[in-house]
Amino acid sequence: MTAKILDGKAIAAELRESIKQEVDKQVALGKKAPGLAVIMVGEDPASQVYVRNKKIACQKAGFNDVSVVLPTDTSQEEVLALIDKLNADDDVHGIIVQLPVPNQIDPEEIIERIHPCKDVDGFHPYNVGRLATRMPQLAPCTPHGVMTMLAKTGIPLRGLNAVVVGASNIVGVPMMLELLNERATVTVCHSATKDLAKKVSEADLVVVGVGIPNMVKGEWIKDGAIVIDVGINRLDDGTLCGDVEYDVAKEKAGWITPVPGGVGPMTIATLLENTMQVAYHLDCKV
Ligand SMILES: Nc1nc(=O)c2c([nH]1)NC[C@@H]1CN(c3ccc(C(=O)N[C@@H](CCC(=O)O)C(=O)O)cc3)C=[N+]21
Numbered sequence: 001m002t003a004k005i006l007d008g009k010a011i012a013a014e015l016r017e018s019i020k021q022e023v024d025k026q027v028a029l030g031k032k033a034p035g036l037a038v039i040m041v042g043e044d045p046a047s048q049v050y051v052r053n054k055k056i057a058c059q060k061a062g063f064n065d066v067s068v069v070l071p072t073d074t075s076q077e078e079v080l081a082l083i084d085k086l087n088a089d090d091d092v093h094g095i096i097v098q099l100p101v102p103n104q105i106d107p108e109e110i111i112e113r114i115h116p117c118k119d120v121d122g123f124h125p126y127n128v129g130r131l132a133t134r135m136p137q138l139a140p141c142t143p144h145g146v147m148t149m150l151a152k153t154g155i156p157l158r159g160l161n162a163v164v165v166g167a168s169n170i171v172g173v174p175m176m177l178e179l180l181n182e183r184a185t186v187t188v189c190h191s192a193t194k195d196l197a198k199k200v201s202e203a204d205l206v207v208v209g210v211g212i213p214n215m216v217k218g219e220w221i222k223d224g225a226i227v228i229d230v231g232i233n234r235l236d237d238g239t240l241c242g243d244v245e246y247d248v249a250k251e252k253a254g255w256i257t258p259v260p261g262g263v264g265p266m267t268i269a270t271l272l273e274n275t276m277q278v279a280y281h282l283d284c285k286v
Contacts, residue, residue, distance in 0.1 A: 001223060003253035006149050012265035015148065019272050020061045026280050027062065034279035035064040035091045036120070036271070039082060040098040041105060042072035046232065047098040050268070057268050063275065066092060072102050079105060080113050087115045094120030094275035099170070117284035120274040123169065126286060131177045137284065138274050143175040145266030146207060146228050147182070153226060153255050157182040163203035165189045165196070165216060165243070171209035171230050179205075196220075208243040218248020227256040230263045 027033055036058060040047055051067060058065035068082065079097070086092045095118045097110050111119075116126035122140040130137040150157060162179045166172040167190040179186045189199050200206055200220040208216050209230030221227060231243030242259035250256050257263055278284070 001252065001254065003227070003250045003256040004153075006152065006226075006228070006255050006257045006262065008145075008149060008257055008262040008264065008266045011149055011152055012145075012269035015266075015269040016057060016061050016272060019269070019276050022276060022280070023062045031280065032091060033062055033064045034093050034272075034275045035066060035089075036094045036096075036275045037066040037068065037086045037089075037092045038096050038098065039068045039070065039079065041070045041074050041079060042102045044098065044100055045234070047100075049232075050098065053265075054268050054271065057272060061272055063272065064091065074102075074105070076105055076109065079110055083110065083113045087113075087118060092118065093278040094118055094271070096121045096271070116286045117282065118278060120271060120278060122174065122274070128169075128174070131174060131181075134181055136181070137282070138277070139178065140170060140174040141270040141274065142171050142209070142230060142263060142267045143178045144274075145270035146175065146230070146263060147178050148270065149228070149257065149263070149266055150205075150226070155226065155255075157184045157205070160184045160204040161202055162186045162205040162207070163189060163199050164207045164209075165200070166209040166211075166230075168209065171207075175207050175209070179207075206244075210243050212243055213241050214243070214245045216244045216249070218245040218250075218252060221249045221252040223252055224254035225252070227253040228263065229257050229259055232259055232264055 086095050095114050101107050111123045116124045119127050119138050122138040127138045131139050162184040164172050164175050167188050176186050176188050189196055197220045205226045207228040211231055213233040227249050229242035229244040233241050240260050
């Protein structure tokens with residue numbers, strides 16, 4: 001079997017177009033454009049790609065993009081003060097702090113300082129708790145973008161055996177919650193998991209987010225399975241590759257996401273979606 005490609009770039013473009021139409025409509029009614037503040041402390045290479053692509057997406061969708069780049073030696077207090085200011089700014093609907101942050105910064109304290117109603121990354125413990133109690137408010141962009149892609153396959157998730165590889169706060173754990181909320185049977189694997197190959201080989205759906213190039217071998221994939229590769233790894237020759245051994249996996253899978261052009265563009269489109277929700281549709285009472 002050769003897999004059908006889940007084209008994240010195309011699905012993201014479609015989502016961004018529908019967001020743009022909603023923004024145009026709301027602005028014509030006299031509402032503000034959605035405002036998104038992205039704080040980047042220092043210069044992480046993956047974050048720079050993200051910031052660049054997100055800036056283009058904001059422009060095209062009619063968002064007001066406030067990017068703040070702070071020097072690598074910025075103190076915790078300075079970041080907290082900036083968040084306080086953005087929390088109080090009515091033109092700003094969404095705030096994210098790019099991860100990872102330099103060592104002197106404590107990411108947990110920073111994330112908790114963002115008002116839960118402006119937490120468009122969905123990383124605040126309040127929003128994690130909402131997702132975990134099946135009352136989602138703002139859900140993390142990457143896993144939520146994966147759900148949007150999965151809907152495009154038309155395959156019902158109810159009862160599927162889903163294996164999530166990687167248990168991070170950003171990808172694995174919210175992915176587990178999203179899939180559980182759709183009544184998949186979810187197994188979460190991580191660095192202490194025994195016999196990963198066997199777990200993956202039993203999966204109807206595999207979502208991999210670990211940040212190790214080609215870590216999941218193509219031969220582990222069950223015939224016809226859905227394979228979602230969240231990894232974006234830059235190799236020494238400058239090319240990008242995912243966490244799944246793509247060329248082999250695509251001969252076994254039913255559906256597969258490419259890297260680049262898979263989950264990455266969906267993360268950005270979903271960030272815009274969350275920000276638009278805050279601007280126009282979310283009744284947030286925290
Ligand atoms: N608070 C926070 N939230 C994040 O969501 C977050 C973050 N910090 N820190 C950095 C990582 C990285 N990240 C990417 C998202 C999309 C692409 C993306 O669009 N990639 C394209 C193009 C890649 C390329 O051309 O280099 C693709 O996969 O096709 C890349 C990277 C979000 N992150």
